[in-house]
Amino acid sequence: MSPNAPSPRPKLPKRQVLIRLALAVIAAIIAFNIPHSLIPVFKESISEATPPPEIQNVLAGKRKIVIVGDSITEAGKYPGGYVWLLQRYLSALYPGKIEIVNAGISGNKATDMQARFQKDAIDHKPDLVMINVGVNDVWHAF
Incomplete structure (x- = not known):
């Protein structure tokens, strides 16, 4: 290829280069912080773990908890997420x-959760239900 021939790859505007650089930095920060969320939650052995007094009575006899929510709840099932931790x-x-x-x-x-509440919560016959809602209502100007 001659030195005066146009490059097969178009040159990116500075703004796009800066955006890509910023995304790379954010990805690196997240990657370096993920292991911290996977550090074992319990410092004591499981046999020594006891619930705090304020929740002992709340959980007495409870066998099933349903957590209804949006993407934060859905993603909470993965390691480090709040449902996983619970x-x-x-x-x-x-x-x-x-x-x-x-x-x-x-x-x-x-409104979406209300429409599916019977099927996704009540039909499971839970002892407790946690409802986490609001992010999308605000995001989509409820």
């Missing part, structure tokens, strides 16, 4: 006794 904590305190049902659906607003 399941891990309760499994340590009450091995094999409390089931968590994650009923999070990305993009849902309060």
